Amino acid sequence: MEDKLMESIAYILPAAVTGFVAYYMFNGFLQQQTTEKKMAVLAERKKEALPIKLKAYERMLLFCDRINPVKMLLRVKPLSENTNDYLQLLIANIDQEFEHNLVQQIYISNESWTAIIAAKRAVINKLKMVAEDSNSANDFRENVLIDYSKKLPPTETAIDFIKSEVKKLL
Numbered sequence: 630m631e632d633k634l635m636e637s638i639a640y641i642l643p644a645a646v647t648g649f650v651a652y653y654m655f656n657g658f659l660q661q662q663t664t665e666k667k668m669a670v671l672a673e674r675k676k677e678a679l680p681i682k683l684k685a686y687e688r689m690l691l692f693c694d695r696i697n698p699v700k701m702l703l704r705v706k707p708l709s710e711n712t713n714d715y716l717q718l719l720i721a722n723i724d725q726e727f728e729h730n731l732v733q734q735i736y737i738s739n740e741s742w743t744a745i746i747a748a749k750r751a752v753i754n755k756l757k758m759v760a761e762d763s764n765s766a767n768d769f770r771e772n773v774l775i776d777y778s779k780k781l782p783p784t785e786t787a788i789d790f791i792k793s794e795v796k797k798l799l
Contacts, residue, residue: 678736682798685736689745690791692730693784696723696752699777707766715766719756723749737794744790751783 694700705722707715727749734742759776763769 679798682736683795685733686741686791686795686798688730688733689737689741690788692726693745693748693787693791695726696749697782697784698752698756698773699782702770702773707770710765710767712760712763712766712769715769716756716760720753723753737791741787741791741794744787748783748787755783 695704701719701722705719708718709715755776756773759772760769763772
């Protein structure tokens, strides 16, 4: 009886070891295949998303360029000599540009979006500050141009940040 038990163990043990090794190798093979498929799908998604992201960064760079105070003053002429009316027209122009590009935040990084929002707020705040010291719309335009001839507008900082983000993508 003991011989039969030993003989059974002699057959079962190699079969069990072979089964375990086969299971382990097959399981590893399946995991590798799954990982490779996930990587391929991820690479394809990134490949498809890159043009969309680049377009979003382009739109936001254009937004920053359009709200650059110097360029905006040349593009948007005052409707009257009232400083406050002109200030409201400029702010409405900035808000309109912003609302037009609001959806782009989905495709750009949080840091870029924060830089863009900061630039927008800084431009509006500076325009309000300069408007307080101006007597007319033309005086306001002149004061803004003089102020920004001394230093870079905040939109340039946001543009530089956007450019660095795009370089990381490429």
